[in-house]
Amino acid sequence: MKEFLSPCVLCPRECRALRDRGEVGVCGVKDKPMVSSAFPHFGEEPVLVGWGGSGTIFFTGCNLKCVFCQNYEISHLLEGEYIEVEELAAIMLKLQEMGCHNINLVTPTHQVPSIFEAVEMAKSRGLKLPIVYNCGGYESVEVLKELSGLVDIYMPDIKTFSGEFATKYLKAPDYPEVVKEAVLEMFSQVGHLKVNEFGLAEKGLMIRHLVMPGWTEDSKEILLWIRDNLGAETYVNVMEQYFPAYKACDYPEICRRVTKEEFEEVYSFAKNLGLRLAV
Template sequence: MAVERLKEFISPCRLCPRNCLAERSKGDVGYCRVTDKPMVSSFGPHFGEEPVLVGWGGSGTIFFTGCNLGCVFCQNYQISHLMEGDYITVEELSEIMLYLQKRGCHNINLVTPTHQVTQIFEAVEIAKTKGLNVPIVYNCGGYESVEVLREIRGLVDIYMPDIKTFSYEFSKKYLVVPDYPDVVREAVIEMFNQVGHLKVNEYGIAEKGVMIRHLVMPNWTNDSLEILNWIADNLGRETYVNIMDQYYPYYRACDFPEICRRITEEEYSVVYNYAKKLKLRLAV
């Protein structure tokens, strides 16, 4: 069973590329500051996601506490960095998934799942024995272990990674991890090899595939263009991409003057129009 194999990764912890080796089954925590139990901040139907996820019933989001990245501009910093949330049992997590399906959500959207993969997919397996049948969305920051991704092959229907940067300077300074560009490239290729391009049903609701998010950052448009070129060259122009304009200098962003502002209309237009020029499949 995949879950039994995943338990081998959690203690000492090798679930993410940090490989911090925390003995989480003994109550220790690593960089993510979570033990081997599920820790959840909130859950419910979400209507602020991409239209192909939201439909008319909403995306069934579950926000997991903690994170394996240290983004200084995190918009969910209360959850990811300040650790707002509560420990629950795996059985309770499975019931949350079933509740969201019963509410009419089109999918189960796992927000920041990387560091809780073992707990999450144990809950998924339990929920499936009780009738869970909507797509599972893996909504992550892109800093993923390829080895772990291979263990969950077949358990994830839709991968939705952020590709935050291809710059080593950016990743070290703002994400607090030096090797993000190398890791995210390998991880996204693995995700794509598992599920391919995004497929939607006759109602326009996503069923399977890769959806990529990229947040345009102030003063970093050249980085964005490099990412778009890589997507087109390595995944193909049918790749579903959401180019996001909602950057706001949350959390500690204003410790860094160069990112202590919203992006300009021109910055966003440069990136969005370049994506259109590449004929990528853009979120609408």
């Protein structure tokens, strides 16, 4: 996968930064792993958390520029530190030793070559946990194909199908077209989510969608697409925890929380479609 790294074409922006020479592209990161934190996370979906937590690794930087990012200190302000691949593998093994049920790679897109070198290294040393690819959905299909067989659980966040939204709030005008192709590729690799007898996710696709203030019709369009293109048995987490973080209040229309009525309108729509909703 290193052939995608420098000049960098790992994500749809194809900024072609020479990352192995110290350049950074849109994501803000060079060619080594850059990590903000790693710990057993108990705030994820129940099928990931179980009783031991999801072994979450937050990677620094991001290929999206969401003005409302709730992790902006990590994604935009680049809080974190560069480490070696061997250290990243050791982190994964430590999370397994702590009793976590999976390795949850948060915002891995722009660091994929280093991450999966570490995954292979950790597996050779005894890592047996499912690998979760937790991303914003702005993915290169060519790179995703390289991950076939390496990722057990894909967990993209489908943010919008609106070109206006994508341009204004994500700074990625082509996001709607890109995310559709990316999710279809993910689904072709892992299929619908499978859980074991303990209620823990083992393999498959999990989709997140954050309901945004004033954008309920966009949410409905996304949910209908999921049902029609992936099937009603698709695991979907319709989320209501939006709050105006980072630069959101530069845009008055999203400088508020989602109302109870907005969320219930979207959630009821998803329920009526028969989707497999996270609980």
